Amino acid sequence: MVAASVAGAGYSPGINAQGANMIMTVNNEQSVTLPRPPLKIPMPLDKAGYKVDVTFEVPPLPRRMTYLSHLIGLRILFTTGDLNLLRALEAHPVEVRLSLHRIEDGREVRIPLRDRKRVSGFGEYPRRYEIFEIPEGKATASLYYAEHFGAPQGTPNGSTMVMNLAGAGTAVTPGVYRFQVETLEDIPALSGFTSFFVYEKYLKR
Numbered sequence: 230m231v232a233a234s235v236a237g238a239g240y241s242p243g244i245n246a247q248g249a250n251m252i253m254t255v256n257n258e259q260s261v262t263l264p265r266p267p268l269k270i271p272m273p274l275d276k277a278g279y280k281v282d283v284t285f286e287v288p289p290l291p292r293r294m295t296y297l298s299h300l301i302g303l304r305i306l307f308t309t310g311d312l313n314l315l316r317a318l319e320a321h322p323v324e325v326r327l328s329l330h331r332i333e334d335g336r337e338v339r340i341p342l343r344d345r346k347r348v349s350g351f352g353e354y355p356r357r358y359e360i361f362e363i364p365e366g367k368a369t370a371s372l373y374y375a376e377h378f379g380a381p382q383g384t385p386n387g388s389t390m391v392m393n394l395a396g397a398g399t400a401v402t403p404g405v406y407r408f409q410v411e412t413l414e415d416i417p418a419l420s421g422f423t424s425f426f427v428y429e430k431y432l433k434r
Contacts, residue, residue, distance in 0.1 A: 263405065266299060267429035274303070274323050274412060275420040281410045284332070285428070289403045299401065299428055301327070301342070301408075302393045303370055306423040309380050309387030317418035318390070323370040324413045327363075329397060332405045340406070342395040344368065367413070368394045386423060 263286040270281050303323065307314040330337035345360045370392035380387030394410075410426050 268408075268427060269304065269429070270426045272303070272410065272412075272424055272426040273419075274305070274422070274424050275416050275418075277412055277414045279412045281426045282407070283428075284405065284407045286405050287401060287403050299397065299430060300373070300391070300393060301329075301395045301397065301428055302373060302391060302426075304425045304427050305390045305392065305419075306386040307388055307390055309377060309384050310382035314390055314419075314422060317416070317422075318370075318372070318392075321416045321418055323392065323416065323419075325368055325370070325394060325410050326366050326413060327368055327394060327408070327410045328366050329401075330407045331401075332407060337407060340397050340400045342366070342368070342397055344371075344393075344395055363395055370394055391427075 263284060265286050265288055268283060268285060270283060272281050273279055305314060327342065329340040329342055331340055332338075342363045343360050344363055373391045373393040376389040376391060378387055378389075408428065
C-alpha cells in the first residue's frame, strides 16, 4: 500500500508527504507507518487532471482538546513584491475535486467537506457566515493569507500564498484517512509556480 501518491499528465513524480518518501509495506505481516499532519505534497496547478491521493493518520489529540481544526488547502510560493500570482489567481481561480474518507474495518466512510460564505452586510459586526457542504466535491480555492519570510523584495519564493479549499470540522477524529484531490482545468498562468496541497493545523493570524 502506498501512503501518498501523485500523478500528472504523462509523468508520475515520487511519493512525497511533508518532504519525506513514505513507502508502505506490501504484506499483512508487516506494520504500516503512515504520515501524519501536517501534510505538504507537491501539486502543480497549471494542468487539469493532476491528482494527489494520500492515506494518513490523525494521532490522538492533545490533552483537554476535543477536536483540532485543520486547513485543507494549497500553498503557492511566489516572489516577494511580485503581483503576478495574485493577478493569475484573480483571473483564473483554482478549482479542484476533493474527497476525504475515514478508513474503518477496511471500508471507506465519506467525511462531508464544507466551506462558508459571508452573509453579513458590509460594516456589520459581528460578521455572520453560512456553512454549506461543497457540491459534488468541487471546491474553489480562496485566499486565506500571505506568509512572508522576511526576504527582501524580488527574492524568488520569498513568500507563500495560502489558499483555503474546505474544512471538515469536528468530523475528523483520531484514525486513518484517505484524501484525494484533482485539478479540474488548465491554468497556464500558474505554470512555473511551485505549489503544494496541504493538510495542516490552522494558524492564528
